[in-house]
Every structure is written in structure tokens, then in C-alpha cells.
Amino acid sequence: MALPTTARPGTLAPVGAGAPGTAPGTAPAPPGRGRSRLPRALHPVAWWAWALGLMVAAARTTNPLLLGTILGVLALVVAARRPDAPWAGAFAAALRLGAVVVVARTLLQLLLGPPIGIGVAFRLPELALPDWMAGIRLGGIVTWESLYVGLCEGLRLAVMIACAGAANALSAPSRLLRSVPAALYELGVAVVVALTFAPHLLDDARRVRAARRLRGHEEGRLRGFARASGPVLDGALERSIQLAAAMDSRGYGRAGTTTVGERRVQAGLVLAGFAGVLVGLYGLFDASAPRWLGWPLLAAGALVALLGLRAAGRRSTRTAYRPDPWRLPEWATAASGVLVAVAFATATWSDLAVAVTPLAWPAAAVLPLATVLLAAGPAVWTPPLPALGRWPA
Amino acid sequence: MTAVRFDRVTVAYEGADRPALRDVDLVIPEGELVLVVGETGCGKSTLLRCINGLVPHFTGGAMTGRVLVAGRDTRTHPPRELADVVGMVGQDPIAGFVAEVVEDELAYGMECLGVPADTMRRRVEETLDLLGLADLRARPLATLSGGQRQRVAIGAALTSHPRILVLDEPTSALDPGAAEEVLAALQRLVHDLGMTVVLAEHRLERVVQYADQVLVVADGRVQVGEPAAMMAGAPVAPPVVELGRLAGWQPLPLSVRDARRAATGLRARLRALPAPVADPLPVPAVVSGPAAVEARGITAGYPRVPVLRRVGLAAGPGEVLALMGRNGAGKSTLLAVLAGVRAPEAGTVRVGGHDPLALSGRALISTVGLVPQEPADLLYATSVQRELAEADDTADAAPGTAARLLAALAPGIDPSAHPRDSSEGQRLALALAVVLAAAPPVLLLDEPTRGLDYGAKRRLVGLLRQLQAAGHTIVLATHDVELVAEVATRVAVLADGEVVADGAAGDVVRGSPLFAPQVAKILAPEPWLTVGEVERALAVPG
Incomplete structure (x- = not known):
């Protein structure tokens, strides 16, 4: 046991023969195919770039063939590279949520949407609305066309949700946190803690419901829920406070060498930059937005954010344990996602929007399909996952 | 420094x-x-x-x-x-x-x-x-x-x-x-x-x-x-110290090892005495009647990882059955199944002749009561007083029943206090009072001594013995070997979702290096389990 108890953080223990600079993780990886196939987890940013790329593509099309292909690609990659961990269920959960969204979107279209086309499918009782709601229609004629449009629009939303689910299943949100720049780290932790709050709340709710049964209270779900919400929230709050105390005790939020003023300027730069990036992304997603809102704002925002992050990162005292390496498979995975996104955002393929009038079987040209299929590559070229060992024990 | x-x-x-x-x-x-x-x-x-x-x-x-x-x-x-x-x-x-x-x-x-x-x-x-x-x-x-x-x-x-x-x-x-x-x-x-x-x-x-x-x-x-x-x-002191005080050892041993060295004389003296009178009350004769709790072939858990695999157990009136086993062995799941809050994948449960899953409301709480690992789960009123009143109300008991039980268990709790503000021991006492207000013949306890100090534990032991004498069936899941030695009449050891040992408390506990209480370790191979037994044996003249 060679643990020097008096060593301050930051000092290296005397190592007999070891030469400095040969520590694992710091040496540059020699390039080569063999090395990239060692089992390891892919960099979470690569997965997110890939998934967001597919999400952009899905947002740009309503063609069910293309959407279905994207969904297939997602499922294939998740099946191939999903870790055996609790958060890996995120993809299945996203699919279930997607199914609900498709149904809801279609119903909305049928009830509220303007009538499209001529093929009357059936007739719903129409609700007479007062004059001041003139533009809105409730019920009435339902056409095959509007049914089809509703389904396609719903499918598009569902596929976008599935993209987020796939990213979550492939890498835990807290792993992504490790790649968050130092300047945003504390913000990131708050977000992740908030994200893990919901599952805990569900657990608590289940426990309290069982306890109410033990107390002999038998009431409807809704009433029971209302009466149980007190203890559930109490418990969740208590746990959050415990977590905060534990994090404080372990050095979270230690002041580095930065002054308050410096921190504010850096945070301002970063936030402004990210606002620019967000608006830019909106411009890209929304085909009707002005062109200058897209790429230029995205690039400018990214630049400002990077400047702020670099300034803050230089002063931060945080270090990262075993940072995920960024090697060829990461480049390839992120690139495949970006490529699909760029192709769908800029190309003028006619098959992206589905043909409604006249109603026709959707068609997709080879080029868009092939682009989407490219994003299935990570199922093959990413390294296999390390074994976790048997669990639960 | x-x-x-x-x-x-x-x-x-x-x-x-x-x-x-x-x-x-x-x-x-x-x-x-x-x-x-x-x-x-x-x-x-x-x-x-x-x-x-x-x-x-x-x-x-x-x-x-x-x-x-x-x-x-x-x-x-x-x-x-x-x-x-x-x-x-x-x-x-x-x-x-x-x-x-x-x-x-x-x-x-x-x-x-x-x-x-x-x-x-x-x-x-x-x-x-x-x-x-x-x-x-x-x-x-x-x-x-x-x-x-x-x-x-x-x-x-x-x-x-x-x-x-x-x-x-x-x-x-x-x-x-x-x-x-x-x-x-x-x-x-x-x-x-x-x-x-x-x-x-x-x-x-x-x-x-x-x-x-x-x-x-x-x-x-x-x-x-x-x-x-x-x-x-x-x-209050651990059993090893109490035994040392009883036997007058100097210096007072703190570990089983030191106590064993000092205990050579005591062991010889005890060997000459008649076998110990069991500290837990002997099981009354009613036990030959129908089992109050019976589980057959219970399988429960998650599809990929069954927590329980075809577990069968039975306990009669007047029995105190302790479930032991390492963390995650399935003890809590088994109690939840017995209490009817969790449906087993396979197997049947009978509590007082009924399937607890089919019971609800007053019928359930007057048949079986469970105090979960986190007793606060059972409590949701804003004051101790209201909690007790509500318990009387749902159990259809005479007003003041729960309050009387609480006073016997943990005297001196402020009735206007919020249940969450009281200590761990007080919360357990409150949860027990609430459950016992309905007088269920079968009482299930999950880790009742977690976080309890010796005083609270002693009061709990007293109450469990009273309930046992009154013919209640008690099943408790616990890691506390000293509690088991004090109150259990039978012990079942669970491992990996299966019952690996089931028998009279003394026999199961004595033979195990992990589950043996301190007194048994000190006095082995003599069959004594608690300081109380030794004290009574020594007090008998001759």
C-alpha cells in the first residue's frame, strides 16, 4: 500500500523507476486500426452529434419512407452498441412516447386541421363555433389526405424523439457532462441532477402508493395520487438536499483562481454564443425562416461561445478522469451525422416532402436513402463495448 | 498532531x-x-x-x-x-x-x-x-x-x-x-x-x-x-460488554476474542448447568393449528432476474420468524408479497386463510400489517395526533387506540410535532402504532432496528414479546443478529432468492459464523445465545 497520506492534491507521489509523462491517458495514441477495435465506450459527443444530425434530417422531411429508414438506422445502431445499463432503456421509452405522439398528432389533424384534398374518408359531427372563432373548424369532413398528412407529421415528431432517445441510450447524460467545457460545468451538473430527479420521483410515487394500501386507504388513482403527492415531494426534496450536501462536501464549486468579474464576463460570452447557436439551429430547422438566420448565425454564435469557453477553461482548476479519447471512430460517427444533416438541410431533393394531392405511394430517390443509410455505419465501425460484469448481483 | x-x-x-x-x-x-x-x-x-x-x-x-x-x-x-x-x-x-x-x-x-x-x-x-x-x-x-x-x-x-x-x-x-x-x-x-x-x-x-x-x-x-x-x-452496551460485566471480568473485554480468553471459567461453570431456557418465549401450543401465514412456490422479481425462486414458508400463531440473508437476498420482496402489496409471478399466499392481494381497505389491514424499511412511507399527516386519529378511523378502532399503543412504545412524543421531524426510533414507533391499531394477527417488519438506539431497541423487543404472547404471528426481516437472538423462535436464511436454512432460531444461528450473536461466539460450544439466558441460569442456586 503506497498511498502517501500527506500528499496534497496535485503532487505526484514519488514513483521509483517510472519516467514522467508516460501515464495512461496522456500519451498520444498511435494511429492504427488494431487499437481502435479494443473494447471501449465511444465518446458521448460523437453519439450526440450523430443523433442530432439524424434529428435535423428527420425534421426536414415528412416522407414516411425516409423517416422509416432513419428509424431503422437508429434501431440498428442502438441494438449493436447499447450498454447493459439502466439508462439504455431510454430508446424503448422514446419509441413508446413516439407512438403516443403519432396518435395525438393524427387526432389533432382530424379534429382541427383544415380539410385537404378530396377523398372523403368519413364525416365527424361538426361543432358549431361562435363567429369570433371563424378561422377554426372542429370536426366535420375527414379526408384520406388529411389522415395521411397527420400520420406523416406525427411520424416525423416521433422519429425526432427517437433520435434523442437513442443518444440517451448510447451514452448516459452524465457521461456527456464530462465533456462539457469547464466554464459550463456547474450549469451542466444542475441540468443532469434535474434529469435524474424524475425517475426518482416515479420510484417514490410507487412506494407511497403501496404504503397507502398498507394503511387501508383504497381510493381512485387520482385521489390517491393527490394524497400521496405530499410525502413523495417531501422525500424527493430531502434527497436533493442530501445530494447537494454530498456534492458540497466533495469539493463541487470550489473557487479556482478566477475573480467574480472574470467569471461573469466568461459566462456572458458563453451564454450569448449559445443563444446565437440556438437561433441559428432554429433557422436551419425551419424551412420558412430567412436564410441569414441559419448558417451565419450558427457560425458566429459558435465562435463567440468557443472564445468564452477557452477563456474560462484556462482558469479552471477542474481536471477530468480518463477523458474519453477522440479517435477515428468518433470522427467517422460524428461526420456521418453531420453529413446527413447538411445533405438534408441544403439539398433540393423533391422527395423530402410527401405528395398529398393527388395521394400517391411515397417514393424516395436513391440519393437521400443512401445518405441516411450512411448513418448506420457506427453499428459497424465503432469499437465494441467492454463487458460490465454480471448484474444485478 | x-x-x-x-x-x-x-x-x-x-x-x-x-x-x-x-x-x-x-x-x-x-x-x-x-x-x-x-x-x-x-x-x-x-x-x-x-x-x-x-x-x-x-x-x-x-x-x-x-x-x-x-x-x-x-x-x-x-x-x-x-x-x-x-x-x-x-x-x-x-x-x-x-x-x-x-x-x-x-x-x-x-x-x-x-x-x-x-x-x-x-x-x-x-x-x-x-x-x-x-x-x-x-x-x-x-x-x-x-x-x-x-x-x-x-x-x-x-x-x-x-x-x-x-x-x-x-x-x-x-x-x-x-x-x-x-x-x-x-x-x-x-x-x-x-x-x-x-x-x-x-x-x-x-x-x-x-x-x-x-x-x-x-x-x-x-x-x-x-x-x-x-x-x-x-x-447501554453491546452483549460482549454486558456479559463481561455480569461475569466481572477485568479488564472489560470489548471483542469476542478477548472475551473468549476470559470466558474459560464461565464456560466450565455453564457446562455443569442445565440447558438454557430459551429467551424468546417458547412457542405456545396453538402453533399446531393452521398456519397464519403460508407461502408456496413464490417466484417474484424482474423477468430477467428473479428475486425469489419458488420460496415456501409458513408460520403459525405465536411464532416469531426472522428472515436473514445478505443485502438483496429477497427478504423485502418476500415481505411485500406476504403483505399483498406486490403480486408474485407464481405461487400462492394465504394470510389468515385469505389471499392478501384480493383484500383491500379495512379487511386488509385487520388481516396483515407491514412496517416497511422506511417507516416514514406510512406517515403522511401533518402531525402525530392526526396520524393517530386517522389510524383509529381507518381501522374502525376505538378513539385513542393508536395513541395508547404509541405511549407504550415510545413515551413522550409531542402530539403536535410533524412525523418527519421526529427521530428514526420515534417514526418507527409511530408507524408500528398506526399498523397495530387495526390489530392484525400477522405483523411483518422490515429491518425494524435500523437506526434505533439501544433504548428504543429494548422497548421494541418488549413489545414484540408481548405481541407474541398474545398469539400474533411476527415475521421480521433483519440483519441484526442480536435482535434475532432476543426475540426469534425460528430463523429462515435466504440466499439468492431461495431458502437455504429454516429451523429453530438457536440451531440456525449458532451454527453460522456470520449470524451467531456475540454471546454464542464467546460461549461456543455451549448453547447460550443471550446475556439474559446466562444471567437467569447463573441466578438459579446450585
Whole structure:
């Protein structure tokens, strides 16, 4: 046991023969195919770039063939590279949520949407609305066309949700946190803690419901829920406070060498930059937005954010344990996602929007399909996952 | 060298009628293992939290005097600025986890402190070995058992190389085996690495032999002394000490090993006496009647990982059946199935001739009562008084029934207090009173002694015996071997979801190195289990 108890953080223990600079993780990886196939987890940013790329593509099309292909690609990659961990269920959960969204979107279209086309499918009782709601229609004629449009629009939303689910299943949100720049780290932790709050709340709710049964209270779900919400929230709050105390005790939020003023300027730069990036992304997603809102704002925002992050990162005292390496498979995975996104955002393929009038079987040209299929590559070229060992024990 | 110094420290929380700590003067030298004992609510946790600055920076309250930790004043150093010298392990490890997998959790503190990457890598490996966690390095934290979690939490505090490690009840939720693992790891830290360890623990029988100093906190005041001296006069003590006092051993032994050496004479004397009268009441004759609880072929759990595999159990009126086994063996699941809050995948359950799943409301609570591991789950009124009134109401009992039960169990609870503000022991008492108001013939208890001090435990034992004498069937899941020796008539040991042993309490417990109570270990091969049995046997003339 060679643990020097008096060593301050930051000092290296005397190592007999070891030469400095040969520590694992710091040496540059020699390039080569063999090395990239060692089992390891892919960099979470690569997965997110890939998934967001597919999400952009899905947002740009309503063609069910293309959407279905994207969904297939997602499922294939998740099946191939999903870790055996609790958060890996995120993809299945996203699919279930997607199914609900498709149904809801279609119903909305049928009830509220303007009538499209001529093929009357059936007739719903129409609700007479007062004059001041003139533009809105409730019920009435339902056409095959509007049914089809509703389904396609719903499918598009569902596929976008599935993209987020796939990213979550492939890498835990807290792993992504490790790649968050130092300047945003504390913000990131708050977000992740908030994200893990919901599952805990569900657990608590289940426990309290069982306890109410033990107390002999038998009431409807809704009433029971209302009466149980007190203890559930109490418990969740208590746990959050415990977590905060534990994090404080372990050095979270230690002041580095930065002054308050410096921190504010850096945070301002970063936030402004990210606002620019967000608006830019909106411009890209929304085909009707002005062109200058897209790429230029995205690039400018990214630049400002990077400047702020670099300034803050230089002063931060945080270090990262075993940072995920960024090697060829990461480049390839992120690139495949970006490529699909760029192709769908800029190309003028006619098959992206589905043909409604006249109603026709959707068609997709080879080029868009092939682009989407490219994003299935990570199922093959990413390294296999390390074994976790048997669990639960 | 001094690791921690308290200078006339007084801590008062807002709204409390008296300070949590009063005029505490204390010096903890480096390299000692200090055990903090005291009843629940005596200020133990406040004392521990003063050491890393959580009091007053995080909890609020007014603090006078000062605490110096490795030369730093906690008034000017918040917990995060003390993180490199003090490691803190809270009562509930899972609540303090930040990362998703074991390795990342171990590294988290170092990342915050800015330890260089190569040093971090080395320390994580050393800590994995030190605590026997190497096989679990990539496991998601949510999939670990209680003992594994506790070891990860200790490891996570250790990697920052603190000079002082503070632990709040590190073994209270652990089975005997896991508790021994954790304590062995702590002892290694103190002996091999010269770390200062301060730990609070109710289960003295587990830790007192390792302590260099014992710190007794009572009503906000602190007394310090050598373990043997403090134990000789302590109102409550582990069985080994009580036996030592009974036999008049000098010096007072604190470990089973020392006691065995001293006990040669006592063993010889006991050998000549008739076999011990069982401390738990003998099972009344009614037991030959129909079983009050019967489970057959119970399979339950998750599809991929069954927690219970075809478990069969039965207990009759007047029986106290203790379920034992390591953390995660399926004890809590079995109780939930017996109480009808969880449907088994296969198998049948009969409680008082009914399927508990089919019962509900008053019919359910007057058939079977379950006090879950977290008794607070059962409580949701805003005051103790209302909780009791509601219990009478749902059970259709005479008004005041629950209140009378509570008074017998834990006298002196303020009826207007909020249930969540009371101590662990008081909450358990309240939950028990609420459940017993409906007078269920079958009572199920999940880890009833977790977090209880000796006084509360003694009252619980008294109540369980009364219930048993009145013909109730009691099934309890517990890690507390001393409780089992005191009250159980039968013990069933679960492992991996199967019953691996089922028999009279004495036979099962005596034969096991892990589940044997201290008295049995000291007096083996003589068949004595508790100090009470020995005392009665010796009192008989001849």
C-alpha cells in the first residue's frame, strides 16, 4: 500500500523507476486500426452529434419512407452498441412516447386541421363555433389526405424523439457532462441532477402508493395520487438536499483562481454564443425562416461561445478522469451525422416532402436513402463495448 | 498532531428550544479511530457535520466557538474548501452519488479538486483494490447491493486522500458480512495509512472493539474516554460488554476474542448447568393449528432476474420468524408479497386463510400489517395526533387506540410535532402504532432496528414479546443478529432468492459464523445465545 497520506492534491507521489509523462491517458495514441477495435465506450459527443444530425434530417422531411429508414438506422445502431445499463432503456421509452405522439398528432389533424384534398374518408359531427372563432373548424369532413398528412407529421415528431432517445441510450447524460467545457460545468451538473430527479420521483410515487394500501386507504388513482403527492415531494426534496450536501462536501464549486468579474464576463460570452447557436439551429430547422438566420448565425454564435469557453477553461482548476479519447471512430460517427444533416438541410431533393394531392405511394430517390443509410455505419465501425460484469448481483 | 479541535463550540438551530451542541471542547489526534455514540437526536450528526463545515455553512443555525480542521477554521472555510482534508460519507450513500458508474464516482472528488489525470488514474486503481471493488469498476451504481454501495461511497471519499474520514452510521443498513468488510477496510486505513476516522454508529457490538476513543454525546454535551472505561459505566452496551460485566471480568473485554480468553471459567461453570431456557418465549401450543401465514412456490422479481425462486414458508400463531440473508437476498420482496402489496409471478399466499392481494381497505389491514424499511412511507399527516386519529378511523378502532399503543412504545412524543421531524426510533414507533391499531394477527417488519438506539431497541423487543404472547404471528426481516437472538423462535436464511436454512432460531444461528450473536461466539460450544439466558441460569442456586 503506497498511498502517501500527506500528499496534497496535485503532487505526484514519488514513483521509483517510472519516467514522467508516460501515464495512461496522456500519451498520444498511435494511429492504427488494431487499437481502435479494443473494447471501449465511444465518446458521448460523437453519439450526440450523430443523433442530432439524424434529428435535423428527420425534421426536414415528412416522407414516411425516409423517416422509416432513419428509424431503422437508429434501431440498428442502438441494438449493436447499447450498454447493459439502466439508462439504455431510454430508446424503448422514446419509441413508446413516439407512438403516443403519432396518435395525438393524427387526432389533432382530424379534429382541427383544415380539410385537404378530396377523398372523403368519413364525416365527424361538426361543432358549431361562435363567429369570433371563424378561422377554426372542429370536426366535420375527414379526408384520406388529411389522415395521411397527420400520420406523416406525427411520424416525423416521433422519429425526432427517437433520435434523442437513442443518444440517451448510447451514452448516459452524465457521461456527456464530462465533456462539457469547464466554464459550463456547474450549469451542466444542475441540468443532469434535474434529469435524474424524475425517475426518482416515479420510484417514490410507487412506494407511497403501496404504503397507502398498507394503511387501508383504497381510493381512485387520482385521489390517491393527490394524497400521496405530499410525502413523495417531501422525500424527493430531502434527497436533493442530501445530494447537494454530498456534492458540497466533495469539493463541487470550489473557487479556482478566477475573480467574480472574470467569471461573469466568461459566462456572458458563453451564454450569448449559445443563444446565437440556438437561433441559428432554429433557422436551419425551419424551412420558412430567412436564410441569414441559419448558417451565419450558427457560425458566429459558435465562435463567440468557443472564445468564452477557452477563456474560462484556462482558469479552471477542474481536471477530468480518463477523458474519453477522440479517435477515428468518433470522427467517422460524428461526420456521418453531420453529413446527413447538411445533405438534408441544403439539398433540393423533391422527395423530402410527401405528395398529398393527388395521394400517391411515397417514393424516395436513391440519393437521400443512401445518405441516411450512411448513418448506420457506427453499428459497424465503432469499437465494441467492454463487458460490465454480471448484474444485478 | 491534532486532526480536529473543537473550541467551546455551541450550535443552535433556528426554532429549536435548546442547542444541538453545547460548549463542546474536543481534541481528536491524528491517526485515531473515534467512535461517536449516543441516542438518536442527541446531536451526533451535528457534531460530525461540524467537522467538514456543513454546519453551519450548509445547514444554517448559529454557531459560536470554532472548529479547527487540519489547521483550517471552518468558519472561513465552507465544505468545498475543506474537501481536500475531510472526506464525508453520509448515512444514505445512494443519495450522495453524483456519477453513473463506480469508477467515475470514485474520481468525482478528485476532479473537483483538480488532481492531475495520471495521479487520479493511479489512486482510483489503488482504491478499487483497497476496498475490493475491482470487479465492480464499470458497474452502474444503481445495480449495486447495499454493502457495495457503502464501500463505493467510502472509496469516493478516500480518493481525494483526506486526512480525516467522517462516517455517519456506515454499517446500519448492511448485513453482518458486508458490515465486517466495511469495518475491516476502515481499520486498514487507520492502521496502514494513519488516517483519522470519526464514525457514528448505533451497533456498538460491531465497532467498539476497533475504537481508540469513544465519544458519548448526550443532550448536546460530549464526554470522551477510552472504550473500556466508557463501556464499564455506559447505560447501554453491546452483549460482549454486558456479559463481561455480569461475569466481572477485568479488564472489560470489548471483542469476542478477548472475551473468549476470559470466558474459560464461565464456560466450565455453564457446562455443569442445565440447558438454557430459551429467551424468546417458547412457542405456545396453538402453533399446531393452521398456519397464519403460508407461502408456496413464490417466484417474484424482474423477468430477467428473479428475486425469489419458488420460496415456501409458513408460520403459525405465536411464532416469531426472522428472515436473514445478505443485502438483496429477497427478504423485502418476500415481505411485500406476504403483505399483498406486490403480486408474485407464481405461487400462492394465504394470510389468515385469505389471499392478501384480493383484500383491500379495512379487511386488509385487520388481516396483515407491514412496517416497511422506511417507516416514514406510512406517515403522511401533518402531525402525530392526526396520524393517530386517522389510524383509529381507518381501522374502525376505538378513539385513542393508536395513541395508547404509541405511549407504550415510545413515551413522550409531542402530539403536535410533524412525523418527519421526529427521530428514526420515534417514526418507527409511530408507524408500528398506526399498523397495530387495526390489530392484525400477522405483523411483518422490515429491518425494524435500523437506526434505533439501544433504548428504543429494548422497548421494541418488549413489545414484540408481548405481541407474541398474545398469539400474533411476527415475521421480521433483519440483519441484526442480536435482535434475532432476543426475540426469534425460528430463523429462515435466504440466499439468492431461495431458502437455504429454516429451523429453530438457536440451531440456525449458532451454527453460522456470520449470524451467531456475540454471546454464542464467546460461549461456543455451549448453547447460550443471550446475556439474559446466562444471567437467569447463573441466578438459579446450585
